[in-house]
Amino acid sequence: MTALASRSGRSTPADTRRRLVVIGNGMAGARAVEEILARGGAVQHRITMFGDEPYGNYNRIMLSHVLSGEEDAGGIFLNSLDWYRENDITLHAGVRVEKIDRFAKLVFSDDGRATPYDVLIIATGSRSFMPAVEGLYTPGGRLLPGVFAFRTIDDTRGMVSYAQEDHHRRAVVIGGGLLGLEAARGLQSHGIGVDVVHSGGHLMNAQMGPDGGAVLRRSVEALGIRVHTSSRTTAILGGDKVRGVQLRDAPDIACDMVVVAAGIRPNVEVAVTSGLPVERAIVVDDHMRVPDEDEIYAVGECVQHRGEVYGLVAPLWEQAAVLADHVTGANPKATYLGSRTATKLKVAGVDVASMGLQAPERDTDEHVVFSEPSRGVFKSIVIRDSKIVGATLLGDSRKVAYLTQAFDRGLPLPEERVSLLFDLGGPGEEDGVAELDGDAQVCNCNGVSKQAITDTVKGGCTTLSGVMDATRAGKGCGSCKLLVRQVVEWAADGAVDEDPAAAYYVPGVPLEKAALMAAIREQGLRSVSAVFAALAPGGAEDAKSKMGLASLLKMMWAGEYIDERDARFVNDRVHANIQRDGTFSVVPQMKGGVTSPEQLRRIADVADKYNIPMVKLTGGQRIDLLGVPKEDLPKVWADLEMPSGYAYGKSFRTVKTCVGQEFCRFGTGDSTKLGIEIESRFQGIESPAKLKLAVSGCPRNCAESLVKDVGVVAVDGGRWEIYVGGAAGAHIRKGDLLATVDDPETVTLLAGRFMQYYRERANWLERTYAFVPRVGIEHLRAVIVDDAEGLAAQLDAAMQESVDAYVDPWNEGNDPFTPGQFRTSLPLEVLPQVPVR
Ligand SMILES: Cc1cc2nc3c(=O)[nH]c(=O)nc-3n(C[C@H](O)[C@H](O)[C@H](O)COP(=O)(O)OP(=O)(O)OC[C@H]3O[C@@H](n4cnc5c(N)ncnc54)[C@H](O)[C@@H]3O)c2cc1C
Ligand code: SF4
Numbered sequence: 001m002t003a004l005a006s007r008s009g010r011s012t013p014a015d016t017r018r019r020l021v022v023i024g025n026g027m028a029g030a031r032a033v034e035e036i037l038a039r040g041g042a043v044q045h046r047i048t049m050f051g052d053e054p055y056g057n058y059n060r061i062m063l064s065h066v067l068s069g070e071e072d073a074g075g076i077f078l079n080s081l082d083w084y085r086e087n088d089i090t091l092h093a094g095v096r097v098e099k100i101d102r103f104a105k106l107v108f109s110d111d112g113r114a115t116p117y118d119v120l121i122i123a124t125g126s127r128s129f130m131p132a133v134e135g136l137y138t139p140g141g142r143l144l145p146g147v148f149a150f151r152t153i154d155d156t157r158g159m160v161s162y163a164q165e166d167h168h169r170r171a172v173v174i175g176g177g178l179l180g181l182e183a184a185r186g187l188q189s190h191g192i193g194v195d196v197v198h199s200g201g202h203l204m205n206a207q208m209g210p211d212g213g214a215v216l217r218r219s220v221e222a223l224g225i226r227v228h229t230s231s232r233t234t235a236i237l238g239g240d241k242v243r244g245v246q247l248r249d250a251p252d253i254a255c256d257m258v259v260v261a262a263g264i265r266p267n268v269e270v271a272v273t274s275g276l277p278v279e280r281a282i283v284v285d286d287h288m289r290v291p292d293e294d295e296i297y298a299v300g301e302c303v304q305h306r307g308e309v310y311g312l313v314a315p316l317w318e319q320a321a322v323l324a325d326h327v328t329g330a331n332p333k334a335t336y337l338g339s340r341t342a343t344k345l346k347v348a349g350v351d352v353a354s355m356g357l358q359a360p361e362r363d364t365d366e367h368v369v370f371s372e373p374s375r376g377v378f379k380s381i382v383i384r385d386s387k388i389v390g391a392t393l394l395g396d397s398r399k400v401a402y403l404t405q406a407f408d409r410g411l412p413l414p415e416e417r418v419s420l421l422f423d424l425g426g427p428g429e430e431d432g433v434a435e436l437d438g439d440a441q442v443c444n445c446n447g448v449s450k451q452a453i454t455d456t457v458k459g460g461c462t463t464l465s466g467v468m469d470a471t472r473a474g475k476g477c478g479s480c481k482l483l484v485r486q487v488v489e490w491a492a493d494g495a496v497d498e499d500p501a502a503a504y505y506v507p508g509v510p511l512e513k514a515a516l517m518a519a520i521r522e523q524g525l526r527s528v529s530a531v532f533a534a535l536a537p538g539g540a541e542d543a544k545s546k547m548g549l550a551s552l553l554k555m556m557w558a559g560e561y562i563d564e565r566d567a568r569f570v571n572d573r574v575h576a577n578i579q580r581d582g583t584f585s586v587v588p589q590m591k592g593g594v595t596s597p598e599q600l601r602r603i604a605d606v607a608d609k610y611n612i613p614m615v616k617l618t619g620g621q622r623i624d625l626l627g628v629p630k631e632d633l634p635k636v637w638a639d640l641e642m643p644s645g646y647a648y649g650k651s652f653r654t655v656k657t658c659v660g661q662e663f664c665r666f667g668t669g670d671s672t673k674l675g676i677e678i679e680s681r682f683q684g685i686e687s688p689a690k691l692k693l694a695v696s697g698c699p700r701n702c703a704e705s706l707v708k709d710v711g712v713v714a715v716d717g718g719r720w721e722i723y724v725g726g727a728a729g730a731h732i733r734k735g736d737l738l739a740t741v742d743d744p745e746t747v748t749l750l751a752g753r754f755m756q757y758y759r760e761r762a763n764w765l766e767r768t769y770a771f772v773p774r775v776g777i778e779h780l781r782a783v784i785v786d787d788a789e790g791l792a793a794q795l796d797a798a799m800q801e802s803v804d805a806y807v808d809p810w811n812e813g814n815d816p817f818t819p820g821q822f823r824t825s826l827p828l829e830v831l832p833q834v835p836v837r
Contacts, residue, residue, distance in 0.1 A: 017046040020327070021107055021117035023097045023270060025051025027060055028300025028316040029123030030079055031447070035324030037087055044328060045119070047089045050109055053152055054094030056081050061313065061445045061476045063156045067186030073153055078472075100274035102293065119327055122271060122282060122290075122298040126264035126311070127151060131174070134246075135236035136260075146242030146257045150183050151264075159183075159259065163190035168256040170194070172245045174233050175261035176203040178347055183259045184225045185348035195226040195253050197233050197245065199262075207343060208392045209358040211371060212378045215394055219350050219376035264311055266302045281309045286335040288323040297323050306338050313476075315339035317447030342404045344397065344444055344480060350376060351397040355407045357382045357390030365389075368417045379421045386413055388420075401483050405436050433483070433490045442483055445476020450487055457491035464488055464496060469507065469544075505764055506549055508542025509535050513552075513763065520556060527562035528553065548764035551650055554686040555759045559805035575644055575810055576633055584633060586625040588642035589683070592657040592675035592695075593621030599642060606639045620654040620692060643808040646684050650765070652691045652755070655679040656704065660697030661714070667697035669714025674744045675703075678712075681748060682755065685802045688762040691755065706734050709768040710751050715740065720747045724754055724780065725772025733769040736777040739785045753784050753792060756799040 020036070022029045033047060041047075051057075057079040065071035084091045096110045106114045128149035130136060138144055148159045162168060171187050173180045176198025184194040196203075202213025203220065217227050228250065236258055237244040244254040266281035276290050277283040281304035283291060288303070290296045300316045303309070310316065318339055325334035342355035359382065360367045366383040375395060381403070382390035387410045391403050399421060405411060406420075413420065436442075438451035448471045456470045467488050468474045474484040489496045505513040509531065516535070525531045528549045532541045554561045576584035588603070603623055607615050613627035622645050628636055637644075646653045657675030661667035675695040694703040695712040705711030707728035713721045719740055726735030739750055757780070762771045772780065782788035784795075 015046055017044055018118040019116055020045035020047045020119045020121070021115055022047065022049040022121045022123060023100075023107065024123035024125055024267075024300070024302070025049050025053070025057050025091065025093065026123060026125045026300065027057070027078075027313055028125065028302075028320060029121065030057035031317060032121055032123060032297075032299050032320040032323050032327075033087075033089065034079075035320045036327055039324055039328040039330040041324065041328045042088060047087075048092070048115060048117075049084070049089060050092045050095050050097045050107070050115075052094065052096035053154070055153060056084065056091070056093065058153060059445065059476060060151075063150070063153065064182035064186055066153070066156050067150075067159060067183065068189040069160070069186075073157065076153075097270055098273070100270060100276075100296075102274060102276075102296070105295075118295060120296045121323070121327075122276075122296070122302060123300045124267035124270060124302045126266050126301040128155075128260060129263040129265045130260055131233070131262050133174075133233050133236060135238065144236055144238060144242060145240070146238070147236060148257065148259050150179055150259055150261050159187070159257070160190065162257055163187055163192050168192065170253075170255040171257045171259060172197055172233075172253050172255045173259045173261060174245075175263065176200065176227065176229065177206060177261065177263070178204065178345060180259070180261035181220060181225075181348045183261050184220075185223065187257075187259070188224065192257070193224075193226075195228060195255070196220070197228045197231050197247065197253075199230070199232050201230050203227065203229065204347070204352070207352065207354040207358075208394070209380070211369070212358075212380060212392045212394050215371060215373045215376060215378040216347075216350065216352070218373050219395065220348060222376070223348065225348075264301065266304075266309060268302060271298070271302075278304075280304050280307075286322075286337060287326050288319055288336055289326070297327065299323050305336065308338055310339060310341070312341065312343060312444070313447070314343075314441060314444040315341070317441070340408060342407060344400055344404070350395060351393070353391070353393040353397045353400045353403075355391050355404060356388070358392060359390075366417070368420060370421050381417070381420055383413065383417070387411075388413065398482070401433055401436060401440075401442075401486070405440060408440070409437070411435075433486045436487075442487055443471075443473040443476060443480045445480075446472040448473035453484065453487045454491040457488055462488070462492045462496055465507070505552070506542070506545035508532070508540070508545035509549070510537065511535065513761070517552070517556060517760070520553070526553065526557050526560055528564050530562075547650075548688075551686045551688065551764070555802065558801040575649075576628070583627045583629055586628050586633065586636055586640075587618065587622045587645040588640050589645040590622050590642075591679040591683075592655055592672050594657075594672060594676065595623075602640060602642070606636055609639065610636055621656050622654060637810040644684070644810045650689050651687055652682045652685045652693075654692060656692070656694040656708070658696045658700075658702035660695075664697055666700055667714065668716060669695075669697050669718065669720060669744075671695040671697035671703065671712075671714060674712065674720075674747065677744065678748055678751060681803055682752065682799075684806055684808075685755070685759075685799075687755065687759050689765050689767045691768070693751070704728065707732065708735065710754060711735050712747055712751070718742070720744065722747060722750055722754075725768045725777075727767060727769035736772055736780075738777065738781060749796065750784060752799045752803075753795045754780065756795040757784060757791075760795075760798075 022033060029049065056077050059076045059078050062071055062076035066073050066076060097107050098110055099108045106116050108114050128151045136144060136147060149155050170193045173184045173194060173196045176196045180196055184196050187194050202210045203216045204213060221227055231250055232248040233245050234248050235246040236242060237246055237252060242256060242258050244252050245258060246252050268278045268282055271278050271282045282298045282302050284298050284303050284305050285291055288297050288299055290298055299319045301311060319336050322334045322336040325331035344353045368381045370379045377395040380392045381388060388403060388407045391407060393400055436450045438449065440450045442448055442450050442453060452471050453467055453473055456467050461467050461470055464485055474481040503512050504510055505516050509516060511519060519535055520531060523534055525534055528546055531549050533539045576586055578584055607625060610632055612625045616624045616626060618624050655675040655678050657672045660671030661669055662672060678693060691709045693710045694705040694708040696703040696705045697714050699713055699715060701713060705713050706723055707726040711723040711726055715721055719742055721740045722738045723735030724738045725733065727733045738754060741747055758768060758771055783791055
């Protein structure tokens with residue numbers, strides 16, 4: 001359990017604001033708070049939030065992208081810890097509320113705290129439903145190793161690492177709804193074969209009828225996913241870990257992992273224990289208030305309103321707005337009357353939209369259907385009394401904006417019904433967009449209306465990416481991107497053609513990398529603020545561009561670079577890696593992975609002295625001291641008397657080495673010596689993304705050189721192979737052979753030249769595994785080995801300049817850059833001691 005709280009959020013004697021406590025820091029809880037703040041609620045309320053996940057608030061919808069590796073877990077946060085601090089909100093992350101005392105107006109949490117409230121919001125969401133299947137749990141009550149739910153960041157990370165273990169090849173996903181299909185698709189991207197077992201007669205039966213389900217099944221099977229419908233899992237086979245699943249009426253399926261995506265159940269335990277009304281979920285009235293409780297509200301998936309419980313985000317945006325109107329008194333008449341569940345999603349890469357009825361119910365209902373299974377397209381519309389009462393679109397959602405509008409508002413329909421499905425003189429896409437109401441929701445994931453997009457465009461933002469950044473529209477599941485573009489084009493009167501921002505090196509400066517570097521050089525811009533002042537429109541600073549610019553400037557100017565600390569990410573400000581509880585990890589330098597008894601003794605003493613909860617060997621052959629509070633960093637560094645090992649930041653990190661010629665029977669090259677030389681030369685140099693290297697003493701490749709950004713392998717005859725662009729993280733790629741050379745000196749020279757070329761040409765955050773295939777190994781060979789463009793001397797000199805400018809950042813421990821550099825801004829609780837196993 002970890003407490004992360006904003007100091008500024010603590011009460012002061014003069015603070016007379018009402019105490020607003022929120023239980024649940026998920027999508028609904030945080031949105032309700034955002035809506036409250038937007039109505040000036042911070043002046044009236046002192047806000048405290050509890051979330052039992054040890055993080056800030058993230059976009060749960062994006063977990064599917066994290067699972068598939070398209071998105072990094074760090075990239076899905078909606079509100080950073082800074083947001084809580086800036087808005088004066090105390091956040092208890094990783095703390096579970098166990099009970100509410102409605103009479104004393106206190107909430108009790110599992111860290112032993114009793115927190116008083118004047119107004120309470122319950123936003124505890126749902127959890128995965130685990131069906132009664134034999135063998136799902138160990139005798140100790142934990143999920144059997146290899147079984148996963150799919151609800152949280154931790155579930156997703158667990159799945160990714162399990163799927164990436166070499167010997168895991170097959171998974172069974174229980175449930176063929178939205179989540180199950182997303183899980184199946186995500187697992188495939190880790191090379192896992194997937195079977196989906198679904199108890200319904202067809203896939204996504206909550207959203208569509210059997211005909212649509214059959215077309216979807218074809219599309220899903222075309223992706224290589226095996227589908228078993230009308231099939232029930234009766235047991236998980238294995239004993240100590242998953243080895244297969246047993247089905248009721250079909251042969252067993254062998255597998256290494258099982259993902260349960262069989263539905264959700266609202267988290268109502270706190271409400272039940274505290275005596276609040278709970279049926280299928282926590283009962284609320286049209287003001288989102290719990291009946292008979294003046295000051296207790298509930299919102300999101302944990303809520304039952306007029307008998308309905310919702311499992312998608314769009315309804316909770318509407319609920320949060322009404323709740324905020326009441327809590328702040330902005331509009332005491334606001335009412336929530338329920339949501340029409342028009343769903344627009346991208347499931348396993350297939351566009352799916354569904355609203356209202358799946359099929360005709362009365363003899364007089366009209367049913368317009370188009371089906372083209374070979375293209376994965378299915379469209380069905382149910383019409384009653386000349387109004388749309390239901391629609392399903394699969395594989396082609398171009399008409400979705402108009403249909404949603406017609407469904408919501410009961411618009412009169414064209415005589416020629418087929419024009420509802422295709423543009424045959426009926427309302428075209430443009431007309432559809434023009435006809436949308438201002439408050440029509442364009443992006444369901446992030447609750448963005450047409451009006452919000454239109455206002456942003458009218459405010460002067462006319463690029464698609466600019467509007468997406470400003471409003472968050474299109475930044476959830478991505479299924480509405482086309483509609484967002486259409487609304488932007490409509491609002492800008494067709495003035496949006498191409499979006500040049502896509503090619504900019506950083507979003508805040510409208511230049512591609514080469515042009516940006518030329519302008520920086522010509523104008524002698526040596527600091528991030530100087531670049532903004534000279535090159536950004538209106539000289540405006542852009543927070544998202546700062547890290548990329550800082551890295552670029554440091555690479556270009558080496559020792560002449562003017563360092564401005566606010567341009568750095570916290571890791572680079574304090575030269576250590578921030579961990580999920582807000583403490584840091586310290587990795588001292590051990591060149592080539594080599595250490596000495598003396599260093600080991602010192603590390604052990606430091607670990608004892610500072611009560612370091614965990615000492616861990618890293619994948620890069622270094623020792624990691626985890627759980628160090630920020631204020632202890634300088635003391636830890638001083639006592640270690642070792643330089644930084646660069647386990648943080650976008651820079652050259654380590655060179656992993658094998659034993660090599662000196663000791664190994666097979667070695668043909670002294671890999672340890674060469675690894676140490678390379679690491680000594682390039683330590684800490686900035687780059688667009690992290691750089692991990694390795695040197696192996698023979699083709700047995702014990703240092704795994706083929707999957708490194710730069711990997712070196714000694715081969716027969718005293719020669720060395722140099723590979724570039726390898727990776728073995730979320731993305732796996734074998735590096736391409738750049739050159740085979742005769743001596744270690746040439747290895748160091750070419751490795752440096754490649755890294756400099758990459759530093760100058762790669763996009764910000766583009767790893768070498770993406771850069772090398774983009775540029776092409778033949779081109780790289782020509783430039784770096786054969787000097788075909790006459791750049792070699794220049795690249796070598798630029799690299800030498802960076803090497804000469806190297807200063808160990810841990811020196812700042814004795815002489816902090818700013819007085820607050822190593823002062824913690826968050827009260828921290830030290831993590832529990834981890835036993836040595
Ligand atoms: C993988 C995935 C993909 C999805 N895709 C889509 C999609 O494409 N479109 C869509 O509309 N919806 C989608 N959803 C559903 C959407 O994420 C939910 O509707 C939404 O997150 C509900 O918000 P909430 O705040 O009610 O619940 P949550 O986001 O679950 O937040 C509730 C939070 O409260 C915490 N909590 C619970 N009890 C306590 C307690 N006692 N004390 C402290 N904290 C507590 C929980 O741990 C959780 O962090 C998806 C969901 C998942 C899991
Ligand atoms: S790569 Fe070759 S030299 Fe290095 S440890 Fe393995 S077998 Fe020995």
